[in-house]
Structures are given as C-alpha cells and as structure tokens.
Amino acid sequence: MRLTITRLARLDPACEDASGAFPSRRPRSALRESRRPRSAVAAGTAALGLLVSPALLAPVSGQGLEEFFGTSGEIVRGTAPETRLYWRSHLERSRERILHAANLAARREVATVLGAGAGSELPLAELAGRFDRLVLVDLDGRSMLRSLRQIPRHLRSRVDLKIVDVTSFASALIESITRAVESSSSAAESFQRLGRILDGLQAGEPPDLPPSDLVVSSLLLSEIPRYPFSYAAQAVEDRFGIAIQTWERSEEFYRRLVEVAVDDHVQLLVDLVRPQGVIYFSDTVARGLVQHFDDLAVRRAVEARAAPHFIQLGLAGSASDVPPAMNRLCRAEHSPMTEAAAFERLLSLYRDAEDRFFEPLLPVSALRDRSTQRGLVLRDSPTSWWWLAYPCRIRSGSGAFLVSNWILGLRD
Ligand SMILES: C[S@@+](CC[C@H](N)C(=O)[O-])C[C@H]1O[C@@H](n2cnc3c(N)ncnc32)[C@H](O)[C@@H]1O
Numbered sequence: 001m002r003l004t005i006t007r008l009a010r011l012d013p014a015c016e017d018a019s020g021a022f023p024s025r026r027p028r029s030a031l032r033e034s035r036r037p038r039s040a041v042a043a044g045t046a047a048l049g050l051l052v053s054p055a056l057l058a059p060v061s062g063q064g065l066e067e068f069f070g071t072s073g074e075i076v077r078g079t080a081p082e083t084r085l086y087w088r089s090h091l092e093r094s095r096e097r098i099l100h101a102a103n104l105a106a107r108r109e110v111a112t113v114l115g116a117g118a119g120s121e122l123p124l125a126e127l128a129g130r131f132d133r134l135v136l137v138d139l140d141g142r143s144m145l146r147s148l149r150q151i152p153r154h155l156r157s158r159v160d161l162k163i164v165d166v167t168s169f170a171s172a173l174i175e176s177i178t179r180a181v182e183s184s185s186s187a188a189e190s191f192q193r194l195g196r197i198l199d200g201l202q203a204g205e206p207p208d209l210p211p212s213d214l215v216v217s218s219l220l221l222s223e224i225p226r227y228p229f230s231y232a233a234q235a236v237e238d239r240f241g242i243a244i245q246t247w248e249r250s251e252e253f254y255r256r257l258v259e260v261a262v263d264d265h266v267q268l269l270v271d272l273v274r275p276q277g278v279i280y281f282s283d284t285v286a287r288g289l290v291q292h293f294d295d296l297a298v299r300r301a302v303e304a305r306a307a308p309h310f311i312q313l314g315l316a317g318s319a320s321d322v323p324p325a326m327n328r329l330c331r332a333e334h335s336p337m338t339e340a341a342a343f344e345r346l347l348s349l350y351r352d353a354e355d356r357f358f359e360p361l362l363p364v365s366a367l368r369d370r371s372t373q374r375g376l377v378l379r380d381s382p383t384s385w386w387w388l389a390y391p392c393r394i395r396s397g398s399g400a401f402l403v404s405n406w407i408l409g410l411r412d
Pocket residue numbers: 015069073115116117118119120121122137138139140143164165166167170171218219220223224227
C-alpha cells in the first residue's frame with residue numbers, strides 16, 4: 001500500500017453527516033495547530049502494520065484540513081447500528097452497480113475511487129481483486145483506513161491511499177477564507193472580504209491522479225460545496241458569533257460553489273477516464289420529506305395509495321389501518337427490512353404526488369449539460385433508489401435521500 005498526503009491540504013472543512021448537520025464545531029486546532037507528533041492516519045496505518053515513508057508522517061503546519069474532514073467522517077461512522085440496518089438495500093444496490101460498471105471497462109489496470117471515505121457503499125475488496133491498482137482518494141484519511149480494512153491483506157499492496165483534495169479549488173479556497181476571517185476586525189469586514197473571494201472564485205489546477213479504466217465518484221459531488229461553505233460559516237461564527245446567513249450574499253456564495261464544483265468535477269472525470277474506460281457517478285440528488293405534514297390532503301391521498309402495499313407487508317389489515325400503522329413504524333415491532341419497504345413506498349408516493357416535498361441537492365440538468373458538452377455519454381441506463389439514512393426522522397423531518405447513478409464513458 002502507498003500513502004500520499006498532499007501538503008496543499010493545509011486547513012480543514014467538514015463533511016456533513018447524512019442528516020445534513022455539519023459537525024458542531026470546526027476543530028479549534030484547524031487554524032493554529034502546528035505540532036502534532038504524527039497524524040491519526042499515520043497512527044492508524046501503523047496499527048494496520050503498513051509501511052509508510054517517515055517523510056509523509058512529519059508534522060505539517062496546518063494539518064487541520066485532514067482533521068476537519070475526519071471530524072465529519074466520525075459523525076457518519078457514529079451512526080447508530082439500528083439505523084444502519086435500514087441502509088442495507090442502498091449499500092447492496094450501490095455495490096452491485098459499481099461492479100456492473102467495472103465489468104464494462106475495457107481494461108483492468110487502474111480503478112480510482114474519488115471521495116472514498118470509509119467505503120461503506122463501495123465493493124472495495126472486489127475492485128482490489130479485479131484491478132492491478134486501486135487508488136482511493138479523500139481528504140479524510142482516518143475514514144480511508146476503514147476502507148482499507150475491507151480489503152484482504154494479500155491485496156493491499158495494490159492499493160494507493162491518497163489524502164488529496166479531489167477538486168482544483170477547495171483547499172485553496174479554505175485557505176483564503178481563513179485569511180479573510182482571521183484578518184478582519186468585524187463580521188461586516190469579513191463578509192466584504194468573503195465577497196471578494198466569491199467574485200474571484202474559479203477552478204485551479206486539478207489533482208494529480210492516474211489515468212483510470214474505472215473512475216468511481218459515489219455520493220461525493222453534492223458534498224464538495226458543503227465543506228468550504230461550512231468552514232466559512234464556522235470561521236465567522238467562531239470569531240464574531242454571527243451566522244453566515246446574516247450575510248446577504250451567503251446564498252449566492254453557496255450557489256456559486258455548487259456551480260464551480262459541478263464544472264470542476266465533470267472536468268476531473270473527463271480528464272481521468274481512459275478512452276475505453278468507464279465512470280460510475282452517483283449522488284444524492286434530493287432529500288426528503290420536507291413540509292409534508294403541512295399538507296393533510298396529500299398525506300391522506302398517500303396513505304390511501306399506500307394501503308395495498310401496507311396490507312401486503314402485513315403492516316395493516318385494511319386501508320383504515322394505514323395511519324396507525326404508520327405511527328407504529330420505528331418502534332421495533334417489525335423487521336427493518338419490512339419497514340424499509342414501507343418507507344420506500346411512502347417516499348415514492350410522496351415524490352409522485354409533488355416535487356416540493358423534496359429538497360434538490362444537485363442541479364441535475366446542469367450536470368447533464370456539462371457532461372454532454374465535455375464529451376461524456378451514457379454507457380448504461382441510469383438507475384435510482386432511496387437511501388433511508390435516518391428513516392425514523394422521515395415523518396417529522398428529512399431522513400431519506402434519493403440516490404441516482406449514471407454509468408458514463410467518453411464519446412468515441
Ligand atoms: C458522503 S461521503 C462519501 C462516502 C463514501 N463514498 C463511502 O462509501 O463511505 C463524502 C466524502 O467526500 C470527501 N470529500 C468531500 N470534499 C472533498 C474534497 N474536496 N477532497 C477530497 N475529499 C472530499 C469527504 O471526506 C467524505 O469522505
């Protein structure tokens with residue numbers, strides 16, 4: 001196994017947990033830490049008995065970027081096991097689709113997984129078995145050690161862990177945000193400086209990654225803009241006790257981050273994939289339910305349409321039992337698989353009823369346009385499914401994600 005840590009990654013933003021909540025605090029060490037004996041990754045790597053060059057383990061000024069991403073990874077890893085039971089079908093479908101994409105690649109030399117994290121929805125052992133080299137890329141090194149544990153020891157020599165920014169702009173942007181906030185004496189001044197950053201925001205140099213026969217980008221793109229935004233929000237709040245939402249350009253800032261991230265990511269996919277290679281791109285495109293309880297008429301209609309399914313699952317004896325049956329979900333009266341089937345049905349019915357019950361997370365049409373403009377074509381029909389990230393919150397807030405995936409390649 002080889003480990004690469006990019007020094008560019010000097011400061012640290014946060015991965016949101018699946019519920020949409022960022023880690024509550026930006027690690028204080030992010031801005032000031034200059035001395036740590038060795039990184040958590042280094043410690044974990046040693047624990048796995050892996051050989052890593054001592055130069056890579058040297059303390060790095062501002063190594064907090066890794067820590068910031070690590071904090072986020074910890075939140076996701078900390079999800080209760082009973083909640084994870086509901087994730088099963090999402091994880092299985094995701095692994096199956098990635099292996100299907102892998103089968104379409106003409107060659108088996110290099111597979112690169114962007115935003116690999118802890119690899120929960122990735123078939124890493126199989127990919128390491130099928131490809132000569134498996135490159136895992138993320139800024140959260142601690143999570144990637146979990147990815148590595150999925151891979152049998154005898155295949156680990158094929159794996160490269162790269163603790164690297166997958167974008168051409170996020171690390172540099174976070175550095176600029178830090179400087180802007182730290183050098184301001186008021187929130188107003190920091191917003192002015194952030195405004196100048198926003199006006200000049202553009203892509204930079206892409207990461208140095210190998211040409212690949214399979215490129216996997218799974219649940220990554222929608223996260224990319226959240227990190228620098230969350231970092232800016234925490235920096236302003238830590239220093240001035242003010243919410244970034246009080247800045248009149250905060251929404252514009254986020255929208256622009258999304259735009260730049262989409263462009264940047266599509267370009268990276270195009271640059272990385274070999275001519276006969278395959279890209280597996282999947283992401284959470286919408287989150288729900290939102291607002292559904294405000295609308296009793298829709299709720300009643302959904303309950304009525306859910307009745308045959310609830311009866312078939314043994315959750316209700318007749319249509320009139322559906323509302324109480326819904327109230328009994330998540331009380332450990334039924335198996336998570338049965339409940340997952342019921343939740344999936346409810347979500348699809350709400351989705352059919354009205355789009356407004358779901359918050360879009362990605363500008364899918366812009367993504368499609370960019371991909372086409374840059375010469376990407378579909379290599380298989382897209383598919384979608386529900387990820388019941390926090391099913392027991394679905395009825396009171398938003399707990400599920402619509403995951404869509406596309407298998408792509410370069411136009412001949
Ligand atoms: C939702 S998680 C992906 C989950 C992962 N695919 C799995 O199977 O567990 C998003 C990942 O993207 C990573 N990430 C977000 N922005 C990044 C960036 N600019 N550079 C590198 N990694 C980034 C986060 O650290 C996180 O591990």
